[in-house]
Amino acid sequence: MAQGHVTVNYLPDGNDWTVTVTAGSETRTAQAPGLISARDAAEQLVEQLVPNSAGRVVIHLLDGDGFAFSTAYLQARHGLSDETTRAAAQQAAAAAAQQNPPNPLGGLR
Numbered sequence: 261m262a263q264g265h266v267t268v269n270y271l272p273d274g275n276d277w278t279v280t281v282t283a284g285s286e287t288r289t290a291q292a293p294g295l296i297s298a299r300d301a302a303e304q305l306v307e308q309l310v311p312n313s314a315g316r317v318v319i320h321l322l323d324g325d326g327f328a329f330s331t332a333y334l335q336a337r338h339g340l341s342d343e344t345t346r347a348a349a350q351q352a353a354a355a356a357a358q359q360n361p362p363n364p365l366g367g368l369r
Contacts, residue, residue: 265317266310268302270295270329281305295336 266283273291277298281288288305292298302320310316322329328350 265319266306267319267321268306269321269324270298270302270332271323279305281309283309295332299333 264284266281269280269282271278271280276291276293277295279290279292279298279302281302283306286309288309290298290301290305292301299320306316306318319326320329320333322332331351
């Protein structure tokens with residue numbers, strides 16, 4: 261059976277990461293040292309909120325940006341430091357913002 265999507269947002273918090281998982285009206289938060297640990301914590305929170313994985317869709321975001329999360333997570337999985345991971349995420353977010361600047365009348369151009 262299809263379910264609504266689950267959103268996982270990651271935010272750097274000093275040397276740690278804050279993870280917020282939202283499924284419908286329910287939200288859970290955790291902190292972890294490093295992005296890979298944060299991803300593991302997110303999986304546990306998702307399982308708590310939505311135990312049935314059939315039809316479950318999980319969207320991972322770094323400060324609201326899916327591309328930035330993918331870039332940062334792949335950097336971390338390949339053994340690059342958290343500083344390098346954060347720098348890659350910031351570059352990805354900046355590049356995305358330049359490609360889709362906000363429309364002064366609202367929305368994206």
